Amino acid sequence: MESEPPAAKPPTILDVAKRAGVSKSTVSNVVRGIRSITPKTQLKVTRAIEELGYRPNILARQMVHQRTTIFGVVVGDLANPFYAEMAKQIERFAAARSYRVMFCNTQGEEAVEIAGLEGLLQQRVAGIVFLAYAGGSTRSRALLEGRMPAVFVTCSAEWGDVVCADDERGARHATEHLIGLGHERIAYCADPIVEDATDRARQAGYRQTMERAGLTPTVFHWERAEDRLLREAPVEQILTGPRRPTAFVSSNDLGAIDLLDCADRLAIPVPGKLSVVGFDDVVMAGLARINLTTIAQPKEMLARLAVDTLASRIEGHLNGDPIRQTVSCRLIIRGSTARPPR
Amino acid sequence: MESEPPAAKPPTILDVAKRAGVSKSTVSNVVRGIRSITPKTQLKVTRAIEELGYRPNILARQMVHQRTTIFGVVVGDLANPFYAEMAKQIERFAAARSYRVMFCNTQGEEAVEIAGLEGLLQQRVAGIVFLAYAGGSTRSRALLEGRMPAVFVTCSAEWGDVVCADDERGARHATEHLIGLGHERIAYCADPIVEDATDRARQAGYRQTMERAGLTPTVFHWERAEDRLLREAPVEQILTGPRRPTAFVSSNDLGAIDLLDCADRLAIPVPGKLSVVGFDDVVMAGLARINLTTIAQPKEMLARLAVDTLASRIEGHLNGDPIRQTVSCRLIIRGSTARPPR
């Protein structure tokens, strides 16, 4: 590669054609690796490309194809480690298939999601990965359905492919683990950041297991407040109330960690007086200081399946009705669970 | 908005023009909000746009402008909360200026960075935000310099604008805090994920303060190993060695948290026997379980300045030599620091 005069405008296919003494379609053929080209021509062209430092202008290519090779990725909150870890894996697998990704952070708000999707649509992304989906949103559906492949990862909608963990079974494992330890007053605690459908599945697994064991399910929801004190007040009441649970199944790790935080502040020993099981297995959960028993989602596998599925739709290898792929998750026992007090 | 026949090919500016009975440039003028348009024409066009559900094809616009409205964002590791939080803020401020972002995760590896940059270049991004920069990389520089504005955030290079915290002063605060508590054997612990230039600045602040106080600076580096045991072995030796430090200044929060983890495993009480100060103030640092004293970087402000600067370069409001903007950081005292033992 030669050192081009800086800031000169980049060479086009025409420049290469001239230099190689061929037509631009021939250059195009070489670039796109279409055979049926004389080795000699091939050589001339390749050399010209090198000498000029030519790079195909993707914009022009996209303009012709009317489509980019970009995935739109809708994510609830990048600052949430679970999403961040998933986002990273998605980017990785996409890059491996030479797709790029464009993120769009929604904060779980439908209006932001819509605006973000509009933006992604305008950019003519090739498909969309939902890491979070403001489910009620009929507008999102109207915007995308039939126009563009969408895959829902750890969330779901009937109108697109779904890749998710076996949430119900995961929650069952969590609950069984606690019951096995001797707990009876086990509550489920729902974090609003977790997608509705996903939360429902986890809740269902919890309820079933409780009922089968002859126990009464109880479900709490975190307040959506920004302010920590406001958010935690109701939880603290529960933690100090009369018939307080001896154990919690949380709908995600972050909620579980918040629970630990509350317990710490109230000087309730974990796991001595209170057991907590999370869901996701974010990196943080493995820190010695956190040491959270949790249900691990296979993040790499989820990301890989999602990217494969979306790419297949885009490239036309996969057609027809939406498919649903489920992968199993597993219980990781750490230090936040033990037998109930006394 | 009417319900278009699904999967029909999207209307073009020409369709709108026909329907409104005007020329396509008029439509273009309306779309781009250029005034000098009769209210009447304006109305006709707007209505046609609505009826057709027309959306300008950004690809075509980009093709003409020879440039996108996309920022490339180079990030070391999205799974690292500091980068994730920064990435989120960058996305937010970019969106507010109607730029989109395309991330590229490098894992701190130069080869990946180069490949990522090539990809971003091909996509004709309008500019690049480096949240991480494999500094030695002369190839990156060759690839970009003079071609495309670049801004370095919490990292730096002479050939682009820099936005960063006052790392030197931050480290000074951290060190002074420890000295103020009575510590004398204070070590600096460097995490390789922190950019070289940034690390140097923090180290300098630490060294200065130590020397001024007549104390001997000592610097440790984390091993780059993937395996935790391998990584932590040397640190554990230091923590249990004869003339072991009573306090650490870590080059970032994650390193500090790893330090806490080691201490916990070795049953060294923090802050009883060991004090630790981090750098960044990631959300995690504020958890009751972590409770890390740290130097807070103003993440929002860094992101805002970075986006503003890059946008100004792109839009031509800012020209000439690279500029450097520094914002101050502040000490947040939590529970990981106290007076030295005895």
Add this chain to the structure above:
DNA sequence: GTGAAAGCGCTAACAC
């Protein structure tokens, strides 16, 4: 096997 030519949908300069 290679070349000529017709777009892809839009912007911008210039006529009217």
Add this chain to the structure above:
DNA sequence: GTGTTAGCGCTTTCAC
């Protein structure tokens, strides 16, 4: 104020 026109750089028939 509005219309006409010439590209932007590439892919893709279709002749040769």
